[in-house]
Amino acid sequence: MGYKVAVIGATGNVGREMLQTLAERKFPVDEVIALASERSAGREVSFGDDQVLKVKDLSKFDFKGVDIAVSSPGAKVSAVHSPRAAAAGCVVIDNTSHFRMDPDVPLVVPEVNPQAIAGYKKKGIIANPNCSTIQMVVALKPLHTLAKIKRVVVSTYQSVSGAGKEAMDELFNQTRAIYVNDPVKPEKFTKQIAFNVIPHIDVFMDDGATKEEWKMAVETRKILDPNIAVHATCVRVPVFVSHGEAVNVEFDKPIDEDAAREALSRAPGVIVVDHRANEGYVTPVEAAGEDAVYVSRIRKDPTVKNGLSFWCVSDNLRKGAALNAVQIAEVLIRDYLKK
Incomplete structure (x- = not known):
């Protein structure tokens, strides 16, 4: 017996990727509603x-009888409709920023803190972290197990x-222009x-950080360890798909470079491609369409x-959004919503 699944925001970049990911991973559905x-x-x-699938109007949809919703319609829309779906008995896996820092809503990356999913019963909602946070904590988790992380830059x-799609269109149109x-x-x-980089993602905050940078700090602490200090600089680059990150980590004890590489190689969701030679690393172009978080350029900081x-580097529409949400749903039906 399968599940009745709703995809909220089905016409957007992430919504379409959610539909594709559910199909690719053969999620046990009886019905999918867009x-x-x-x-x-x-x-x-x-x-x-x-x-x-013919898209239905979210504002008029009755969620009664729907088991799971994977949702990415924008924070303001989610603030209205995710609680409405949860009140009807549907478990919502929400990809927007609205619920992430709610203490009664678990913020989950399945490779890092799957046990947190149990907290969904408080509000019927599970939050998907920010795309840039997801790929970073997937890589940090095996290192944090090896030696406690104190600080990340x-x-x-x-x-x-x-x-979003309009931003992709803008890059294309500006390049052509x-x-x-x-x-x-x-x-x-x-x-x-086009042919530029912009050190500004989301709104500026009082301390000079942007909200995207703030998200990376507070979400990492909620998911991985409340004692980790994070300082981020988030930059938009003229690439269509996949985010790259240069990560510098300070540990509470010495960590051997080879041991770090070995721990990362064994970690779920991580693929290490780290050869000190031309092409011995992964770039956004190669990560696009892939599920893994790729780690390269591992080295000591003296x-x-x-x-x-x-x-x-990782595909922000897949592991950074759709795939992570579907993986949460897979753990949910395996451990909590068995039929």
Whole structure:
């Protein structure tokens, strides 16, 4: 017997990836319902190779009888409809930022803290972390087991797909405009993104950090360890899919480079490609469409006591969003919602 699953935000980048991931991983569904805004109602989306779903209006949908919803409609929409779905008995796995820091909502990366899923019973909602946080904590977890992490300094190189389909269109259109000598007009981004990098993701906060940088710090502490200090600089780069991160870690005791590489190689969800030669590392282009967090450039940092640096890259639409949500759903049905 399968499950009745709703995909909220089914016409967006992440929603379409959720549908694809559910099909690819053969999630045991009896029925899949595609939900989006009223203006998207009636559109068609694909589920697997041979199914086409007609999108229904989220605002009018009754969640009674739905077992699980995987949701990525935007924080304001989720604030209204995720509690409404949960009140109808549906467990919501929410990919927006709205519920992540709610103490009664577990924030989960299955390779890192699957035990936290048990907390879903408080509100019927499980939060998916920020895409940049997910790939970083997947790589940090095996190292934290090896030696306690004290501090992380991370610089991100985040693709435009993290800002949605309009952002991807803007990169394409600006690139084309430059080649044909047309004017370049920023719309989704604050500055030109084509052939440029923008050190600004989300709104600025009082301390000078952006909210994206704040998210990486507070989410890492909630998921992995409340005692880890995180300092992030988040940068948007002219790449369509996959985020890269340069991560510097300080531990509470010496950590051997080879032991770190071995621990990462054994870790679930991590693939180490680390050869000190041309092409001996993974870039965003190679990670696009893949499920793993790829780790490269592992090396000691001699400028800080017990320091280690590495590069990690992952598809932000898959592991950074859709895949992580589906993996949570898989643990949920295995351990809590067995039929």
